Amino acid sequence: MPPIFEGNKMKYNDLNLPDSIKEFVAPENFHKDKNAEYDYDAYMYRFDLLEDTVVDDNTVPKDKYMIGAHLGVFDLGYWTSCENKEFRTIFQGDNPCLKLTIYNLVKGNNPWLTVKQEEHNELSKLNARKDPMSWNGNNGFPAHETIRRHLCKQIADQLKVDIPFGKGNFDSDLEPISEHINMDSLQVRASWDGEFVSNITTEVDDLGGNTKNTDRVVIWEGRSPFGHDLRGDGNQTVLGVANTKSGKAGTAQIKVARISYEDNKHLTDLEIEHIGNMLNKPAKKFYRETNSSDGAKMILKLMKNGAQMKTPSHDLMLKEDYGLNSKQRKKVYAEVIDILHQKELDMANRTFADYTLPHLAPLKTAKIEKLQEDLSCLTIPTSVGVGFKWMDMIATSIRDAKKDADKNDTKFIIKSVRLLLDYKQSVASRKNFREELWPDFKTKYNALGSAIILEQYEEMDLTVASTTSNSSL
Numbered sequence: 001m002p003p004i005f006e007g008n009k010m011k012y013n014d015l016n017l018p019d020s021i022k023e024f025v026a027p028e029n030f031h032k033d034k035n036a037e038y039d040y041d042a043y044m045y046r047f048d049l050l051e052d053t054v055v056d057d058n059t060v061p062k063d064k065y066m067i068g069a070h071l072g073v074f075d076l077g078y079w080t081s082c083e084n085k086e087f088r089t090i091f092q093g094d095n096p097c098l099k100l101t102i103y104n105l106v107k108g109n110n111p112w113l114t115v116k117q118e119e120h121n122e123l124s125k126l127n128a129r130k131d132p133m134s135w136n137g138n139n140g141f142p143a144h145e146t147i148r149r150h151l152c153k154q155i156a157d158q159l160k161v162d163i164p165f166g167k168g169n170f171d172s173d174l175e176p177i178s179e180h181i182n183m184d185s186l187q188v189r190a191s192w193d194g195e196f197v198s199n200i201t202t203e204v205d206d207l208g209g210n211t212k213n214t215d216r217v218v219i220w221e222g223r224s225p226f227g228h229d230l231r232g233d234g235n236q237t238v239l240g241v242a243n244t245k246s247g248k249a250g251t252a253q254i255k256v257a258r259i260s261y262e263d264n265k266h267l268t269d270l271e272i273e274h275i276g277n278m279l280n281k282p283a284k285k286f287y288r289e290t291n292s293s294d295g296a297k298m299i300l301k302l303m304k305n306g307a308q309m310k311t312p313s314h315d316l317m318l319k320e321d322y323g324l325n326s327k328q329r330k331k332v333y334a335e336v337i338d339i340l341h342q343k344e345l346d347m348a349n350r351t352f353a354d355y356t357l358p359h360l361a362p363l364k365t366a367k368i369e370k371l372q373e374d375l376s377c378l379t380i381p382t383s384v385g386v387g388f389k390w391m392d393m394i395a396t397s398i399r400d401a402k403k404d405a406d407k408n409d410t411k412f413i414i415k416s417v418r419l420l421l422d423y424k425q426s427v428a429s430r431k432n433f434r435e436e437l438w439p440d441f442k443t444k445y446n447a448l449g450s451a452i453i454l455e456q457y458e459e460m461d462l463t464v465a466s467t468t469s470n471s472s473l
Contacts, residue, residue, distance in 0.1 A: 044069045047066045118312065170218075217255065277295075292324065375413060
């Protein structure tokens with residue numbers, strides 16, 4: 001029976017695949033002529049056994065698998081690095097019984113680290129090292145420090161608010177607030193929410209000191225820098241209760257969950273912090289949700305350990321573990337970009353330009369006046385955040401120019417329009433405008449077939465020298 005090819009069928013029959021491969025699945029354009037350029041630099045692959053197969057008098061069960069990653073392109077010069085004797089016997093044999101899948105094609109900075117990390121994530125999720133249905137023999141090797149989400153989820157699931165207090169595996173008891181006020185704590189938040197703390201204080205006071213509507217405070221035993229207990233979640237709950245009448249009187253009690261050192265010693269500090277973020281997904285009676293700044297803080301820490309900024313694993317973490325929607329996740333990455341850019345500016349003695357400041361406003365005015373010297377072109381100052389108004393702003397400016405010409409009995413001479421962008425101190429907004437918003441808007445405007453041409457946009461400088469800002473403050 002000839003091999004079954006899925007995806008891009010063209011030319012697959014010319015690949016001269018090993019006899020053992022019965023089915024082959026790959027993305028379109030994964031393989032090209034030797035003189036053609038590839039649009040990826042690394043990829044992952046997977047072998048699956050399609051039928052029970054006998055090797056050395058032993059029956060190897062159907063669905064046994066092997067997962068790998070490779071730096072380079074699929075050029076028929078590399079198949080696999082798996083050294084398992086059983087797998088090699090099947091792969092090098094002439095019985096067509098394997099399915100080979102090529103996937104997760106990666107291009108860009110450090111493609112090997114990306115696919116190596118994804119290979120490790122996938123194998124760890126399957127626990128391939130102990131899986132009798134895997135030929136891998138290990139879970140791969142991380143390219144950088146990562147969060148083992150499956151381990152974190154096991155604990156976080158027992159601490160969620162929808163589990164009544166007392167039913168969770170780690171729930172302890174009510175404990176005096178006085179024992180927790182000065183405890184070492186982990187601050188997973190990028191910012192402190194005073195309104196949230198105040199709401200807790202008011203609610204508890206309204207209930208006469210009853211803390212039934214507050215969440216459990218999570219304690220990691222033996223995990224402070226000095227070996228003492230560490231509060232991992234509930235800092236603002238502790239402060240809110242401490243500010244109540246019963247808290248000040250020393251009689252208030254809070255709900256506490258304790259994870260013993262024996263149960264937490266296998267977790268890294270970063271994973272404990274991650275669990276704190278997981279516990280603040282939108283689902284609580286009183287909560288300050290994990291927001292984009294909290295997500296950005298975690299991404300920056302992962303990047304510091306060698307990770308890329310945006311990866312499938314990071315996106316999954318922000319979506320499933322932190323409860324952030326697509327718009328919020330986009331804001332996370334934008335905030336990371338801005339923070340990193342700000343660090344570069346600090347090193348270069350520059351700062352973001354705020355053209356609403358009195359000493360910088362004249363720079364924008366001068367730019368507009370210079371552009372308006374071309375009387376045949378309308379210049380429209382705007383920002384990325386009001387993109388939905390650009391077409392209306394252009395139409396209004398053209399209408400007003402025609403009215404002025406009629407009023408003054410002069411010829412209407414406008415031949416083009418131009419946007420002047422102020423990015424409002426955000427390099428992420430500039431990137432979004434240049435790569436997405438502008439190409440889309442230009443296409444839509446040109447589709448109108450207007451006799452008035454849309455000129456290339458102009459930009460206000462995103463940054464100015466730090467001395468420019470400081471001298472007038």
